[in-house]
Amino acid sequence: xxxxxxxxxxxxxxxxxxxxxxxxxxxxxxxxxxxxxxxxxxxxxxxxxxxxxxxxxxxxxxxxxxxxxxxxxxxxxxxxxxxxxxxxxxxxxxxxxxxxxxxxxxxxxxxxxxxxxxxxxxxxxxxxxxxxxxxxxxxxxxxxxxxxxxxxxxxxxxxxxxxxxxxxxxxx
Amino acid sequence: xxxxxxxxxxxxxxxxxxxxxxxxxxxxxxxxxxxxxxxxxxxxxxxxxxxxxxxxxxxxxxxxxxxxxxxxxxxxxxxxxxxxxxxxxxxxxxxxxxxxxxxxxxxxxxxxxxxxxxxxxxxxxxxxxxxxxxxxxxxxxxxxxxxxxxxxxxxxxxxxxxxxxxxxx
Numbered sequence: 001x002x003x004x005x006x007x008x009x010x011x012x013x014x015x016x017x018x019x020x021x022x023x024x025x026x027x028x029x030x031x032x033x034x035x036x037x038x039x040x041x042x043x044x045x046x047x048x049x050x051x052x053x054x055x056x057x058x059x060x061x062x063x064x065x066x067x068x069x070x071x072x073x074x075x076x077x078x079x080x081x082x083x084x085x086x087x088x089x090x091x092x093x094x095x096x097x098x099x100x101x102x103x104x105x106x107x108x109x110x111x112x113x114x115x116x117x118x119x120x121x122x123x124x125x126x127x128x129x130x131x132x133x134x135x136x137x138x139x140x141x142x143x144x145x146x147x148x149x150x151x152x153x154x155x156x157x158x159x160x161x162x163x164x165x166x167x168x169x170x171x172x
Numbered sequence: 173x174x175x176x177x178x179x180x181x182x183x184x185x186x187x188x189x190x191x192x193x194x195x196x197x198x199x200x201x202x203x204x205x206x207x208x209x210x211x212x213x214x215x216x217x218x219x220x221x222x223x224x225x226x227x228x229x230x231x232x233x234x235x236x237x238x239x240x241x242x243x244x245x246x247x248x249x250x251x252x253x254x255x256x257x258x259x260x261x262x263x264x265x266x267x268x269x270x271x272x273x274x275x276x277x278x279x280x281x282x283x284x285x286x287x288x289x290x291x292x293x294x295x296x297x298x299x300x301x302x303x304x305x306x307x308x309x310x311x312x313x314x315x316x317x318x319x320x321x322x323x324x325x326x327x328x329x330x331x332x333x334x335x336x337x338x339x340x341x
Contacts, residue, residue, distance in 0.1 A: 019231045044327050047254040048224045051231055055223030059191050084223075086216030155214065 002057045007065070009112045012076065012105060014065035017053050021066050024075040024097040025050050031098055036131035038157050053078060062121055064093060067109040069100070076100040079109040081117045081126075088152045091127045092117060092165065094140060106140045114144070118168035125167050129160040138163075175234035175292065181283045184276060186237035186249060189225055193238050196245045197222050200267035208305045209265070210328075228252065234288075236263060239280045246271040249280035251288060251297060260288075262297040262336060264311065278311050285315055289338040299334040300324070312336075 004016030017025075029039045029046035041049070057063035064080035075097050083090040092113050094106040110128070117123040128146060130137040138161070146163035153159055179186040189197075198218035206212050213221065225248070229235035236250035247267045251260035264281040266272055288294045299317050301308045309332070312319075317334035324331045 022231075042327065044254045044325075047231075048221075051224040051227030052220050053223075054227030054230050055225065056227075058226045059194065059219070059223055084216060085219035086214070155216065 002061055004057055004063070004065070007112050007116065008070070009108050011070055012109050012112075013068045013070045014080070014109060014112060015068060016057070017050060017064075017066045017078065021075050022047060022050055025078070028095065028097050033098060036134040036137065037095060056082070056084070062117075065109070065113075067105060069105070074100075076103075076105045077109060079106065080113045081121065081123075086155060087129075088162070089125075089127055090117070090123060091129050093128065094137070096136075101136060106137075107143045110140065110144055114165055115171070118171065123168070126165045128163045128165065130163065131157070131160055176287055179237060179283050179287050181279050183241065184280055184283070185240045185243075186280060186283060187240065188229060189222070189236065189238045189248065191226075193245045194219070194222050196267050197248070200247075200265070203269075205265075205267070205269060208302050208308070234260075234292075237280075237284065239264075239266075239276065241271065241276065246276065247280065249277070249284050251284070259296045259298050260294070262299050262315075264308075272307075277307075278314050281311060281315055285336060293338075295338050297336045299336060300328055300331040301334065302331050 007014040026043050026046040028034055029041050029049060031040060034040045053064055060083055062081045064078050064082055066075055067077040067079045069076045077094060077096045077100060079094040081090055082093040092110050094110050096106050114126060117126050128141050130141060141163040144165060146165045149162045149164040151159055151161050177188050198215055200206060201211055201213040201218035203212060225236055232253055234251055236248045236252060238245045239247040239249050247265050249264035252263050253260040262281060264277045266277050299312045301312060312334045315336055317336040320333045320335050322333040
């Protein structure tokens with residue numbers, strides 16, 4: 001078991017996912033908004049996905065955080081470094097929970113995750129993957145300064161666009 | 173409620189799963205042995221499933237154990253509960269065909285049953301078995317489980333449901 005560090009940004013607290021997060025996670029994964037991340041899926045599958053997010057930390061030593069809206073304590077997103085077995089390379093991933101779109105939270109949390117990946121994990125480069133047609137997510141990638149860098153065909157999830165972030169040398 | 177990290181039996185040691193178990197688990201998932209649980213699975217699917225097995229422990233305070241024989245992981249056994257309101261499911265699997273036929277699965281499942289019933293006071297475990305999995309049906313009966321007529325859950329179509337209740341073994 002890996003202990004999950006807590007990070008803070010201006011408006012968010014990035015902490016380990018826990019059982020109490022299942023409500024918003026299940027709501028997101030059962031909704032049409034999950035169509036870009038392999039959903040919608042059953043509640044049973046959503047729970048397995050949540051458990052898998054936590055287990056990823058143990059397997060990789062890093063993973064995605066619960067991005068909690070500090071002012072309200074609500075779960076705004078699941079965001080952070082992510083590298084399942086069949087990913088082309090480690091990525092910074094972001095899923096906003098329902099009702100938290102359009103507030104800049106994905107960008108804010110992903111910036112902190114990029115800093116963590118470069119400064120703490122020692123990554124030399126980082127990508128993010130977006131599903132075709134997910135313009136909201138593409139806009140986050142652009143706001144982060146990422147550039148399109150080809151595409152990736154996933155066995156189960158199909159085609160994904162690759163976005164490459166500026167490396168650590170470009171960040172001061 | 174926190175389950176024991178380690179359960180010992182005469183021949184086996186059950187411990188919480190560790191990242192080093194992934195290769196043995198993935199080999200099982202890729203083999204025809206996983207057909208009873210909707211396999212075989214790709215290495216990527218095995219990674220996701222194993223990550224969920226690890227995370228289950230943190231979300232619930234209990235989960236499935238890695239069954240080890242002289243330090244070598246040979247399978248998993250323990251309760252699985254993906255939906256809060258449902259009774260946990262007692263699961264067991266030998267990863268390695270060579271480990272079959274020695275009673276290890278029964279020994280591990282009995283030890284798990286005893287820990288959750290006698291130490292933690294759980295009242296009920298369900299056991300889901302495909303009707304052509306005669307090996308697991310025999311183990312369910314050896315554990316003292318009773319076959320019910322309950323319908324199979326959506327995610328595991330066609331399975332039989334056994335109930336294992338405290339105090340009836």
